[in-house]
Amino acid sequence: MDHDAHLRKKFANVKHQRVKADETFAPTIEDETLEHLLAEPKNDGVTVDGGLDSNTAQGGGDELELGVLDGLLDEVEEVEDLHAADGLASPCEDFLLEFSFSGKACGLDYGPRGRSHSRNASSESQSPGLSGSSNSAVGISESSSVTIQESECKNESLDKTGTELRGTFRHKKKRKTQVRGSMCPASLDLQTPKQLDDDDDDPLLSSMLVKKYEKNSDEASKAGGSRREKRLRRPTQRYIEEVSDKKSKHHKGERKFTSIDVTGIKDRQLKVRSHAELNSIGPGMLSLVPEEELLNGTKIQVVSETRPRRGRPKKQISIVPPKRNEELLTSESDEDRVIRKRSDTHDRRKHQRMWTISEVTKLVDGISEYGVGRWTDIKRLLFASSAYRTPIDLRDKWRNLLRASSVQKLKKKEVEEKQSHAMRPLPKSLIRRVRELAKIHPYPRERGQKSIGQ
């Protein structure tokens, strides 16, 4: 209860500051996003464990800092993208991540001797894919609980566990702890500051911590008071999310917590992360953005979502806000919205972002200026504001443009046919430019590209 209030206040603070920072540069910030992020943990995570709280709060801290940085950078849109893409983990993502795993571990832990996981049991029986994961999860949860129980003192146990785990599952990549560290103090006054610097965002560790807390509280109030109810919610919600998620997508044998072993740690993290990502656009996270006007004038409602690129998020905090194409950059905010196709059929293409003409124009501009192959440069200079377009995306788009233009050059009939059907009407000017560029810059291995030249 106290925590709740405290946390609330903290978040409010964070929010204010962040908004303030951003406002200067972009008045149209979507508070919704933040709102969600704040709302989520407030309802569920605050109850028992310090793990979640501190973590979410930590995320908030990150957000604040990044918000400022972004403000210096340029647009708002990038704010959210950066958070996610950067691996610094938006609070929401972090929370979900924790939540998912802890929920699992918790349910499993209490399963054998408690009745709190009736939902889980049913879930397990329903989807065999889950049951497979449960075994491993049990394994780890058990081992972890042993470790925890051995030491009495909370902090010590936390620390100990932390170090032990760290020693064992050392992360390959070093996280960007500098940034983190600098802002940790801001959110340090929460409980269990140890976790903040100790276990960062390691889902495994955190989950263990969480579980420990839960165990304590549970055993303290054995008869199950209000806490039990709240704790019970965890597996439930997780169950719902997971099942709904899995139902819609027959994930290609992607087992989330199956690989608990040391080697699979990293992998699992990734999976979990993506899972959280999926969830982040769930019912609660849906934020309707204005709309995108397609070329044909049709207006459709789209869903804005941050897609953290796993590849190379690469937060470019360089102080090179491209002055050259500012109009393009700024005009993008209201035009280039995302079209998320929730085609659950194809595992890929999950995150599809329609390329708008302005984007294509920018791309072509960039290519013509910097040359084909300088994707990172183009991205940095012309697509700095759109974090979702990676250099690879640009390259891919260019590839497609080449194909399209060549096709249009070669067979006119087919072109029109295709245009009317699948293909979007690409402005002739653009096509012309693409063609010109295609002539100038050789793009190897592109079907008969050389012969199409004059």
Place this chain on the structure above:
DNA sequence: TTTAGGG
């Protein structure tokens, strides 16, 4: 880490 190529 970035590009190129393939899926």
Place this chain on the structure above:
DNA sequence: CCCTAAA
């Protein structure tokens, strides 16, 4: 879009 190999 995603993944991977090569540079």
